[in-house]
Every structure is written in C-alpha cells, then in structure tokens.
Amino acid sequence: MSAHRRLLYFSYELPVFILLLGLLVASSVSADPVVNGIVGESVVLPAGFSQQSDITGVEWSFGPDVIAxxxxxxGTKQFKDRVHLNRRDWSLTINLLRAEDSGExxxxxxxxxxxxxxxxVILRVxxxxxxxxxxxxxxxxxxxxxxxxxxxxxxxxxRWKRGDQDLPEHAGILEASLxxxxxxxxxxxxxxxxxxEATASIRESCDCIAFVAESSGGVSFCVLKTVLLSVGLVLMISAVIGVHVRDCTHTKRNVRRHRAACET
Known part of the structure; x- marks a missing residue:
C-alpha cells in the first residue's frame, strides 16, 4: 500500500475510532440513581456495593455531614434515630421522611x-x-x-374522564359541555x-327548563322532545281506549244477535 493510500485510509478510520471510543466511555459512565420517597414514610437508599470481608469502613454522608x-x-444530626445502616448490604433506610431530606x-x-x-444516590421527597x-x-x-x-x-x-371514557385533556382545567x-x-x-395518585369527581347536569331559559330563541330540543313524547303518549292512550271501545261494541252486538235468534 502506498504512503498516500495509507494516509487516506488513516484519515477515514481515525474519526470512526474516536467516535467508537467516545461511545464506549459514555456507556461506562452512568447517572446517579434516583430514589423517590413520600413525606412521613420510609425509603431505602442502595449502597451499590455488596458486603466484602476486606471492608474496614462505611460512611454515608448528606452534604458536608456524616449521618451514619x-x-x-x-444516624447523627438531623437524621438521629431516623436512619438505619444495614450491615449486610450497607443500604441506608431513612424513616419519617421530611421534605428537607431531598438531596444527594x-x-x-x-x-x-x-x-x-x-x-x-439522589433522593427526591x-x-x-x-x-x-x-x-x-x-x-x-x-x-x-x-x-x-x-x-x-x-x-x-x-388526566380527565367523563364517566368511564378517557378524555384527551391533560391540564388542570376542563371545559365540559352537556x-x-x-x-x-x-x-x-x-x-x-x-x-x-389522587382522584376527585363532580357531577354536572343540563336540565331542559334551564336550557330553555338560556336559549336565545326558537324551539329547543328539550321542548320538542317533550312535545313529541306527550303527543306520542296521548296517541298511545287513545289507541288503547279505541281498541277497548271497539271490542266492547262488538261484544254487545253479538249478544243482541244471540238473544234475537233465541226468541225466534
């Protein structure tokens, strides 16, 4: 291979090598673990290291203070009698969490x-x-x-729900229409x-009378529905009464015909 070709090959391979090396270094550096806790409850902070026979000292600190x-x-200082160091895996348990316990x-x-x-370890309370x-x-x-x-x-x-249906709204305000x-x-x-997580509910209604009062004019759907239902109910009752009267009239005519036939 000529010197020119070797130089050209090296100029192409060097950036790739640097990129791969950077990715390898980045993959070996992991972010500090984050643990979430609730005020008044307990949380366990992992030590990230198992027990070994050659360990001569273990120290947990919060800011400049050694706490265990x-x-x-x-525990010591603000964590006195609120923490416990596990001698098996060296994890630290913090009890009765406070908001000010948040930190590294x-x-x-x-x-x-x-x-x-x-x-x-990052703790967020x-x-x-x-x-x-x-x-x-x-x-x-x-x-x-x-x-x-x-x-x-x-x-x-x-998140919002209307009955059992999920709504697309993801803010603290919901414009509801009925x-x-x-x-x-x-x-x-x-x-x-x-x-x-916490849930809270409220019930809303759209009454026909209130809707009519708010309408700007014209016949509302509620009024039209009420009229149609009323007319339908009247027609149904009228039909039942008509059938009943017709049956009674037909029965009376048959009785009269039967009596007339018997007398002759």
Whole structure:
C-alpha cells in the first residue's frame, strides 16, 4: 500500500475510532440513581456495593455531614434515630421522611488496600398528592369550566374522564359541555406526582327548563322532545281506549244477535 493510500485510509478510520471510543466511555459512565420517597414514610437508599470481608469502613454522608457509619448505624444530626445502616448490604433506610431530606447522599467504602469510589444516590421527597374538582362560577348550565386543584405546584400531571371514557385533556382545567337533558354526568380528575395518585369527581347536569331559559330563541330540543313524547303518549292512550271501545261494541252486538235468534 502506498504512503498516500495509507494516509487516506488513516484519515477515514481515525474519526470512526474516536467516535467508537467516545461511545464506549459514555456507556461506562452512568447517572446517579434516583430514589423517590413520600413525606412521613420510609425509603431505602442502595449502597451499590455488596458486603466484602476486606471492608474496614462505611460512611454515608448528606452534604458536608456524616449521618451514619459502621460505628453509628442509627444516624447523627438531623437524621438521629431516623436512619438505619444495614450491615449486610450497607443500604441506608431513612424513616419519617421530611421534605428537607431531598438531596444527594454519598456512600464511601474503605478497604485494607484503600478507599473505593464514592457511590452517590439522589433522593427526591414528595408529599402525598391530594386533589379536588370545583366548578368555576358561571351563569351557564350546560357548559362548565371545571378546575382540578392539588396541594402541590410542581411535578403534577393530570388526566380527565367523563364517566368511564378517557378524555384527551391533560391540564388542570376542563371545559365540559352537556347535551340538553343529560343529567348526573360524572367528570373525574386524576392528579398524580412521581409517588402517588389522587382522584376527585363532580357531577354536572343540563336540565331542559334551564336550557330553555338560556336559549336565545326558537324551539329547543328539550321542548320538542317533550312535545313529541306527550303527543306520542296521548296517541298511545287513545289507541288503547279505541281498541277497548271497539271490542266492547262488538261484544254487545253479538249478544243482541244471540238473544234475537233465541226468541225466534
């Protein structure tokens, strides 16, 4: 192979080699694990390292403070009597979680030959979510603006249902519309955060009388439906009465004919 061809080959292969090397390095570096917890409950932070006979020291820290080690497994400072260090896998259990417990925790190991790389865990503590659905004040009966409110402002997602049907709306506000005559339609908001979910419902109705009062003019569907039902009911009753009268008249005529035949 000539020097020119070798140079050309190298110029093509070098970028590919650098790209593969970068991908290999990137794949070997993983993000710190994230653990979610609920205020008032417990959570376990993994140490990322199994027990070995040559471990001489274990230390969990939160910020600049050491909160537990092999000599004090029940915690120090703000974590006193709220944490427990498991001597089997060196995981750290935190009880009665508080919002201020959120942050980065570091676990350091020492062995007879030196210190191992520090293992970091990110803890995010959330309150258990609560939700409520209210109706925005309005003079309209068959159109409603429904508001889903929670006890939290961040990391909240919403879903809505009309009866058992999922709606496409994914915000805290839902514009609901009802057809004339629909009653007790249930609208449900499902609010959730990374650790919990809460549902709240409200019922809406569209009465015919109220709809007529809101109509700008003309014959409403409710009125037309009521008239048609009333006319249909009257016609049905009239038909039944007519059949009954016809049968009675026919029976009386037969009786008279029978008597006349007997007398002759």
């Amino acid at each position: 080690n092999e000599g004090n497994i029940n 925790y570091n676990c350091a190991f020492e062995t007879a030959t030196g210190q191992l790389p520090t293992h970091a 959330y309150e258990k979510i609560e939700s409520e659905v209210t109706r925005k004040p309005s003079n309209e009966t068959c159109h409603a603006m429904l508001l889903c409110t929670t006890n939290q402002r961040e990391n909240v997602s919403y 057809s004339p005559g629909e009653r007790n339609v249930t609208f449900t908001c499902i609010a959730s955060n990374p650790v919990s």
